[in-house]
Amino acid sequence: MRRVRRPSTPAGRGVARWIPYLVVALVAVASLAGLAIRPDSDTNPGSADYVIMAGSAGLRWDDLDPQRTPTLWAEATKGSIGWLSVRSAMRVTCPSDGWLTLGAGNYAAWPRHTTGSVCEPAEPAITQPDDIGANLTEQRSVVQNNQDLLPYGAVPGALAESVRCTYAFGPGAAMAAARPFGRVDKYKPSLPADTRGLLSECNLSIIDLGAVTGTGEQRRQQVQAADATLARVVAARPQRSLLIVAGVSDTERSNRLHVAIAEGEGWNGGWLTSAGTGREGYLQLIDLAPTVLTALGKPSPEKLFAGRSVTVVEERPADVSEAMLGVHNADQRSVAQNAVAEIFFTVLAGLQILLFLLAIPVLVRARRHTGPRGPSLPPGRVVAVLELALIAGALAIPAALLADATPWWRNSHPAWVFGTVTGVFIAVGTAFVRFAPRYRRRLWPLGAAAGIAAVVVGFDLLTGAQLQLNGVAGYSAVHGGRYAGVGGVGLGVFVAGLLVLAGSLAQWITRQWRPVVVVILGGIGVVMVGSPYLGADPVGAIAVTAGVCVAAAITTGGWLTFPRFAWAALAGLGLTIGFALLDMRRPATDQSILGRVLTELLNGTAGPAMQRNAAANGQALLDSPLTILAVAGVLMLAFCQFSPWGGLNRLFGLHPALRAAGAGITVATLIAGVLNGSALTVAGAAAATAVPTAVLTALRVLLHAADRTRPEGETDGPGGPLMREDPSLTGRV
Numbered sequence: 154m155r156r157v158r159r160p161s162t163p164a165g166r167g168v169a170r171w172i173p174y175l176v177v178a179l180v181a182v183a184s185l186a187g188l189a190i191r192p193d194s195d196t197n198p199g200s201a202d203y204v205i206m207a208g209s210a211g212l213r214w215d216d217l218d219p220q221r222t223p224t225l226w227a228e229a230t231k232g233s234i235g236w237l238s239v240r241s242a243m244r245v246t247c248p249s250d251g252w253l254t255l256g257a258g259n260y261a262a263w264p265r266h267t268t269g270s271v272c273e274p275a276e277p278a279i280t281q282p283d284d285i286g287a288n289l290t291e292q293r294s295v296v297q298n299n300q301d302l303l304p305y306g307a308v309p310g311a312l313a314e315s316v317r318c319t320y321a322f323g324p325g326a327a328m329a330a331a332r333p334f335g336r337v338d339k340y341k342p343s344l345p346a347d348t349r350g351l352l353s354e355c356n357l358s359i360i361d362l363g364a365v366t367g368t369g370e371q372r373r374q375q376v377q378a379a380d381a382t383l384a385r386v387v388a389a390r391p392q393r394s395l396l397i398v399a400g401v402s403d404t405e406r407s408n409r410l411h412v413a414i415a416e417g418e419g420w421n422g423g424w425l426t427s428a429g430t431g432r433e434g435y436l437q438l439i440d441l442a443p444t445v446l447t448a449l450g451k452p453s454p455e456k457l458f459a460g461r462s463v464t465v466v467e468e469r470p471a472d473v474s475e476a477m478l479g480v481h482n483a484d485q486r487s488v489a490q491n492a493v494a495e496i497f498f499t500v501l502a503g504l505q506i507l508l509f510l511l512a513i514p515v516l517v518r519a520r521r522h523t524g525p526r527g528p529s530l531p532p533g534r535v536v537a538v539l540e541l542a543l544i545a546g547a548l549a550i551p552a553a554l555l556a557d558a559t560p561w562w563r564n565s566h567p568a569w570v571f572g573t574v575t576g577v578f579i580a581v582g583t584a585f586v587r588f589a590p591r592y593r594r595r596l597w598p599l600g601a602a603a604g605i606a607a608v609v610v611g612f613d614l615l616t617g618a619q620l621q622l623n624g625v626a627g628y629s630a631v632h633g634g635r636y637a638g639v640g641g642v643g644l645g646v647f648v649a650g651l652l653v654l655a656g657s658l659a660q661w662i663t664r665q666w667r668p669v670v671v672v673i674l675g676g677i678g679v680v681m682v683g684s685p686y687l688g689a690d691p692v693g694a695i696a697v698t699a700g701v702c703v704a705a706a707i708t709t710g711g712w713l714t715f716p717r718f719a720w721a722a723l724a725g726l727g728l729t730i731g732f733a734l735l736d737m738r739r740p741a742t743d744q745s746i747l748g749r750v751l752t753e754l755l756n757g758t759a760g761p762a763m764q765r766n767a768a769a770n771g772q773a774l775l776d777s778p779l780t781i782l783a784v785a786g787v788l789m790l791a792f793c794q795f796s797p798w799g800g801l802n803r804l805f806g807l808h809p810a811l812r813a814a815g816a817g818i819t820v821a822t823l824i825a826g827v828l829n830g831s832a833l834t835v836a837g838a839a840a841a842t843a844v845p846t847a848v849l850t851a852l853r854v855l856l857h858a859a860d861r862t863r864p865e866g867e868t869d870g871p872g873g874p875l876m877r878e879d880p881s882l883t884g885r886v
Contacts, residue, residue, distance in 0.1 A: 232416025251402025323361025638689030645838025700821025779837025786840025
């Protein structure tokens with residue numbers, strides 16, 4: 154029997170087969186390099202022999218005035234200033250929680266005995282067995298409660314244990330200055346009229362300026378009293394001292410941003426910031442304890458402080474009013490954001506669910522029947538209106554991000570103004586998609602809406618994520634979860650937009666090069682999400698990496714088999730490990746959250762962090778309207794996938810790259826949500842962006858499922874005219 158010799162593969166074709174894999178490898182290396190680049194860490198602007206911490210519960214920037222509070226205004230003008238987030242272990246930080254958190258350098262809480270709209274004043278039980286110091290009788294039990302019942306590992310009194318001597322003036326100051334066993338080194342119930350020499354007896358003095366509560370004339374009098382007390386502090390402060398003024402807590406059951414001022418040698422002018430926030434002009438209450446120790450030249454206690462030392466960034470406006478009030482009043486904006494965000498996402502969830510319910514009968518009628526008595530196709534006007542509504546629904550969150558560029562929050566009716574501006578942007582985006590020359594192409598609405606979403610979020614990240622900070626579709630600084638980079642909602646919109654856009658574009662080229670398109674766009678997304686200059690979310694970058702690897706593995710067709718999943722997982726794991734190893738080589742203060750988590754895992758202290766993450770996931774799952782959007786999106790996709798009238802199987806048969814994009818979005822958003830403690834928030838934002846136009850595209854496929862078959866070779870490009878047979882019916886992919 155004669156053996157037939159198979160023709161050899163031309164050398165050029167064999168080399169060409171490896172080019173896509175080489176491109177993929179180069180993109181992965183470039184992504185790793187982009188993630189590894191981090192800004193140089195700032196250094197502390199100056200040292201001091203003494204630190205004076207003057208705190209006032211409830212003090213906000215709109216309480217300050219050059220006439221009524223001349224001392225506070227003068228210190229703010231001379232010193233460095235910022236917005237202080239007073240997050241503690243409680244959802245609302247009352248005075249006792251704030252003072253305790255200040256002394257712990259970590260999220261702590263004081264036991265509460267009542268509930269109501271107003272916080273209890275800081276009135277701990279204090280005994281004075283001598284004329285020098287004092288004892289907090291409840292301190293031991295408070296420390297035990299924070300260790301056993303709360304997931305933050307806070308040790309109240311950690312700051313006092315790190316310095317030689319602490320002098321406290323007032324009950325709130327005693328709570329911050331007490332050591333873990335309750336002893337306050339030196340104590341006076343209030344600041345004496347004659348303070349000469351007192352502020353130099355210890356290297357750390359903590360002064361309670363009094364609480365600021367209520368509104369109107371009562372509040373103004375309390376602020377003036379705090380300013381008068383601060384004037385005596387300024388007059389008696391020793392040489393080479395750093396004065397820190399902080400609104401250490403809220404005084405009502407609502408979250409606000411508060412005053413932060415640091416004035417001393419090296420702290421003259423500029424914005425206060427910290428590595429914990431990554432945003433100029435923002436710092437956290439937990440950052441003050443490490444700042445005190447850094448200024449005094451003392452090391453921070455290992456594994457106890459959750460904050461980072463505060464630094465100064467130059468180029469703030471010299472006028473305090475211009476810097477902190479008016480159009481730059483972040484506290485006023487954050488209050489409006491909290492109220493409007495809940496309304497917006499609740500309304501969005503309701504409208505999208507209604508839209509899906511209205512789409513179901515149209516999908517059912519769009520399915521052509523072979524029998525003579527099958528239902529007629531839906532009217533063309535109904536289909537046209539439904540398509541426009543689906544496009545508008547997909548553009549709602551990107552439009553909300555753009556609306557945050559306007560000062561809607563300064564209006565007396567912010568919700569109505571925000572809704573109107575968002576509606577205008579939705580209309581503009583919908584018109585752009587509808588009146589484009591390619592609108593009748595099957596994939597145009599899906600790809601165009603996804604591209605708009607990705608561009609809006611990407612441009613925001615490139616310009617400093619200004620639209621997300623205190624934005625309705627972003628995050629609020631008062632919650633203390635994030636201050637810079639991409640938030641959970643923005644991440645979901647960006648991932649969905651980027652991968653759907655990649656899947657749509659990949660349909661225009663040969664199968665061999667489709668993974669390259671997904672990896673190139675996905676690599677850009679990984680860098681933008683994970684870079685500390687842009688998205689500043691390394692955990693999100695890990696999730697996007699996993700999603701891109703999964704999408705690239707199945708973008709040429711077929712299902713996500715175990716070998717494909719294994720290779721995708723190995724590729725994502727390799728990139729993640731490479732970034733993690735680079736991150737762990739940095740000093741602890743410069744590590745990202747990924748490096749800190751791995752460090753905690755290696756030294757056995759990751760338990761509290763895992764407990765916090767689980768609690769955050771549970772809270773987000775129950776509280777966020779985006780959970781409803783995620784569930785509604787999954788149910789609608791399931792209907793389109795498994796019902797005879799759905800059309801999603803037909804869509805995936807025609808365009809396997811879109812099925813790959815869907816798989817990648819699912820993997821990325823679920824990982825990002827779980828690891829970041831936001832549950833289905835990321836997935837809900839992605840569903841709100843991608844599902845409406847996916848339903849629209851499935852509807853178009855159904856409406857033309859029975860159109861004639863084109864002869865092989867007669868093509869017009871993927872996403873071409875609607876008259877095209879579904880190859881899934883013949884077994885072709």
